[in-house]
Amino acid sequence: MTQDRKGPVTQLREQLAEKSDSCKKLQEDYLRALADFDNLRKRFERDADVSRRLTLEAMVVDLIPVLDNFERAIKATGPSATVDGLQKGMDLINRQLHDALGRHGVKEYSCVGTQFDPRRAEAISFVHTDEQEPGMVVSETSKGYVCGDRVLRPARVVVAKETSRSEKSEARGQSAEAAEAEAKGQSAEAKSQSPEEGEIAESDSESND
Numbered sequence: 001m002t003q004d005r006k007g008p009v010t011q012l013r014e015q016l017a018e019k020s021d022s023c024k025k026l027q028e029d030y031l032r033a034l035a036d037f038d039n040l041r042k043r044f045e046r047d048a049d050v051s052r053r054l055t056l057e058a059m060v061v062d063l064i065p066v067l068d069n070f071e072r073a074i075k076a077t078g079p080s081a082t083v084d085g086l087q088k089g090m091d092l093i094n095r096q097l098h099d100a101l102g103r104h105g106v107k108e109y110s111c112v113g114t115q116f117d118p119r120r121a122e123a124i125s126f127v128h129t130d131e132q133e134p135g136m137v138v139s140e141t142s143k144g145y146v147c148g149d150r151v152l153r154p155a156r157v158v159v160a161k162e163t164s165r166s167e168k169s170e171a172r173g174q175s176a177e178a179a180e181a182e183a184k185g186q187s188a189e190a191k192s193q194s195p196e197e198g199e200i201a202e203s204d205s206e207s208n209d
Contacts, residue, residue, distance in 0.1 A: 055104070062100035069093045105147045111137045111155045120144055122154045132160035 006014075073089040098108070111121045116135050127138055137157045144155030 059100070059104050062103055063097075066093060066096045066100060069096060101145075106145055106152065107147075108143045108145050109155065110140065110143050111157050112140055113137065116157065116159045120151055120154055121157045123159045124156050125158050126161040127158055128161050128163045130163055134160055134162040136160045 069089070070093060073086070073093065076089065077086065101107070109120070111117070114137055116123060116137055121137065121140075121144065124141060129138070132138055136159070138160050140155050140157040142153075142156040145152045
């Protein structure tokens, strides 16, 4: 019995059909995965939007009592208001505001007395001084705020800067001039207070008479 043998052309056609079916299946899987990814992205965006809205609402709810106290403080600023009462009201509002921000991870920090760090502070000016090491934060105009490890607003600070040689020489010269002027003033004052030689002689002659 003679077996039918497939020729090379037939074999190539069958292989091509198999590869085409495989490519078609892979393309369908890719389109399905792409659609799933797009749906997942949209869902993530919706969840993130809901989370942001809930976080904002929670913060607003915590800040509302602070606004209530502000209104009470404004109404209390009448003719009968006392400085002590207003001070206590401001302290209460300040404490409530910091507590509300703290519940959401927002905290303030100070950089005074530390080495200047550009990641946590913004230098608004420099001051020449020998009392602090160069690069040390001498003072600050505004404190910084962080939320977790993220800096929301850097502290605005004044940084110490080393006094130059010319400034040191000028300062020493001014000090020497001031000391010399003071010495001259003291000498002139002493001369004005001491009696003249003629007066001393006259006084001695009168005493001898």
